[in-house]
Amino acid sequence: MKYCLQGHDRDNGVQEMLISLLPDEPHDWVLQLPEDAEGCRSLAWEAGGAILSRAEIRMGEKRSAAQVESPLPAGADGEEYKRILTYTVKTAVYRALLPLLERKPVWGSLTGVKPAKPARLAIREGMSRDALDAWLRDHYDVSPRRRGLCIRSAEYAMETEDRLLPRETQLYLGIPFCPAKCSYCSFVSNDMARWGHMIEPYTAALLQEIEAAGELVRTQKIPLGSVYMGGGTPTTLKRDQLLRVLSAVNCSFDLSSCREFTVEAGRPETITGEKLDIMAACGVGRISINPQTMNDAVLRGVGRNHTAADIENCYRMARKKGRFLINMDLIAGLPGDDDAGLIESVRRVAALEPDNITIHCLARKRGARLYFGPTGQLPAETLDACYAHLEKLGYEPYYLYRQKYMAGGLENVGFCKPGAASHYNICMMEELSDVIALGSGGVSKLCSENGRRIHRVANPKYPKEYIERIESIAEEKRRLLDEREM
Numbered sequence: 062m063k064y065c066l067q068g069h070d071r072d073n074g075v076q077e078m079l080i081s082l083l084p085d086e087p088h089d090w091v092l093q094l095p096e097d098a099e100g101c102r103s104l105a106w107e108a109g110g111a112i113l114s115r116a117e118i119r120m121g122e123k124r125s126a127a128q129v130e131s132p133l134p135a136g137a138d139g140e141e142y143k144r145i146l147t148y149t150v151k152t153a154v155y156r157a158l159l160p161l162l163e164r165k166p167v168w169g170s171l172t173g174v175k176p177a178k179p180a181r182l183a184i185r186e187g188m189s190r191d192a193l194d195a196w197l198r199d200h201y202d203v204s205p206r207r208r209g210l211c212i213r214s215a216e217y218a219m220e221t222e223d224r225l226l227p228r229e230t231q232l233y234l235g236i237p238f239c240p241a242k243c244s245y246c247s248f249v250s251n252d253m254a255r256w257g258h259m260i261e262p263y264t265a266a267l268l269q270e271i272e273a274a275g276e277l278v279r280t281q282k283i284p285l286g287s288v289y290m291g292g293g294t295p296t297t298l299k300r301d302q303l304l305r306v307l308s309a310v311n312c313s314f315d316l317s318s319c320r321e322f323t324v325e326a327g328r329p330e331t332i333t334g335e336k337l338d339i340m341a342a343c344g345v346g347r348i349s350i351n352p353q354t355m356n357d358a359v360l361r362g363v364g365r366n367h368t369a370a371d372i373e374n375c376y377r378m379a380r381k382k383g384r385f386l387i388n389m390d391l392i393a394g395l396p397g398d399d400d401a402g403l404i405e406s407v408r409r410v411a412a413l414e415p416d417n418i419t420i421h422c423l424a425r426k427r428g429a430r431l432y433f434g435p436t437g438q439l440p441a442e443t444l445d446a447c448y449a450h451l452e453k454l455g456y457e458p459y460y461l462y463r464q465k466y467m468a469g470g471l472e473n474v475g476f477c478k479p480g481a482a483s484h485y486n487i488c489m490m491e492e493l494s495d496v497i498a499l500g501s502g503g504v505s506k507l508c509s510e511n512g513r514r515i516h517r518v519a520n521p522k523y524p525k526e527y528i529e530r531i532e533s534i535a536e537e538k539r540r541l542l543d544e545r546e547m
C-alpha cells in the first residue's frame with residue numbers, strides 16, 4: 062500500500078502498522094497521494110494540549126477513516142513526545158484499517174517483537190496485573206488470549222530476573238551447518254553437501270575463540286548462567302568435533318554457576334546414541350529434537366530429509382538415555398500443511414511428553430527460498446486449539462516473541478512442563494542479561510537500564526570470514542568485556 066504523511070515524520074510507525082496488518086503486500090512511502098488514489102494518508106497535528114492523528118484509507122472501492130486524540134502531559138518533550146506521537150499515529154492507522162480487514166488481528170495494534178517486555182517493565186513500575194490487562198485491551202485492542210500469554214510470559218521473566226546473579230551472563234555457541242537447508246529458513250545455515258569441508262577449520266577457529274573468551278570470563282570472574290549451543294544444527298559436527306567443542310567449553314569456562322547447558326540437536330538424522338553420550342558426559346542437560354511438523358509430505362516439501370517416525374525413534378533413544386530435558390519445535394503455517402495437520406502434529410508431539418514444546422508461526426523472510434510465498438492465513442483459532450490442548454496436558458506458556466511477516470500476524474510461544482522453563486530462552490528473549498556469543502553469526506549483547514539499552518557486537522555471518530578473522534574477533538570480544546567492566 063502506498064502511504065503519505067502530513068504534519069509528522071513517523072514513517073517507521075506507519076510502515077510497521079501496515080506490515081503488521083497487511084503482511085502480504087509491499088508498503089511504500091510517497092510524498093503525496095492524489096485525492097482519489099488507493100493508499101493511506103496519515104495526518105497529525107497538535108491542538109488543545111493533545112496530539113491528534115487522522116488516517117484515511119482507500120483499498121479498492123472501500124474507504125475508511127479514523128481519528129485518535131492523545132493528551133500531552135505538561136512538559137512532554139523529546140523521547141516522550143515522540144512516543145506519544147508514534148502511538149497516536151499508529152493507532153489511527155489501525156482503527157482506519159480495521160473495518161477493511163477480513164479478520165480482526167489478535168494482537169490488535171500492538172507491534173514489536175517482544176510483547177512481554179513492556180508488560181514486565183509496566184509491572185515492575187507498579188502496574189497491577191488487572192491494570193495491565195486493561196491497558197493492553199484499551200490501548201492496543203489485544204485479544205484476551207494474547208493478553209494472558211503476554212502477562213504469563215512477563216511473570217516467568219520476572220521470576221527469572223529475580224534469580225539472576227550479579228553480572229550473570231549467558232554463553233552462546235553457533236554451529237552454522239545443517240544437513241540440508243529447509244526452504245523457509247533464513248539463518249546462515251550452510252548445507253553439508255556444499256560446505257561440509259568447512260566444518261573442521263570452523264571447529265578449530267571456534268575452539269580458539271572458546272579458549273580466548275574463557276580466559277576473559279574467568280579473569281573477570283563473570284558468572285555464567287547458561288550455555289546454549291545453537292545453529293544451524295550443532296549435531297552436524299562429527300563425534301570427535303562435538304567432543305572437542307564441548308570439552309573446550311568445560312575446560313575454558315567456570316561452569317559452577319551454570320543452571321543449564323543446552324544443545325539444539327535439531328534434526329534427527331544427525332543425532333546418534335554416541336553423540337548423546339558425549340553430550341551427557343560433558344554436562345549437557347537439555348536438547349532439542351525438532352520435528353517442525355509430523356506430516357511426512359510437508360517435511361519433504363520444505364526440504365527436510367527425515368520423517369515423523371524418525372523423530373519419534375530419535376526421541377525414544379534420547380529418553381532412554383534418561384538424562385535430558387527435551388524441547389520439540391513445531392512450525393504452524395508450513396506450505397502444504399493445514400489446520401487439521403497442525404493440530405495432529407501438536408497431538409503427536411505432546412503424546413511423547415517432551416518437557417518443552419515450542420510452536421512457531423511461519424515467518425516469511427529475506428534469505429529464505431520461501432521469501433516470495435504468501436504468509437498464509439493461519440487462523441488464530443487453530444493455534445488457540447493447539448494451546449488449549451497443551452494447557453490441558455499441563456504445559457504452560459513461558460516465553461513469547463513475534464516477527465515481521467508472520468503467518469496470520471500471530472506469535473511464537475514456548476510451552477513448558479512445570480519447572481522445565483529454559484533459563485537461556487527467557488534471558489535472551491526478554492534481554493535480562495548479557496550474552497557472549499561465539500562462532501559465526503553470534504551476536505553478543507550487553508544489556509543495561511533493565512534491558513532498555515542493548516549494545517550489540519556481531520561476529521561475521523559466514524564461516525569463511527569468521528575463520529579468516531578469528532584473531533581480530535577474539536580481540537573485539539576482549540574490548541567488549543573490558544568496556545563492560547568500566
Ligand code: SF4
Binds near residue numbers: 242248
Ligand atoms: S535445520 Fe534449522 S537452521 Fe538448519 S536449515 Fe533447517 S530451519 Fe534452518
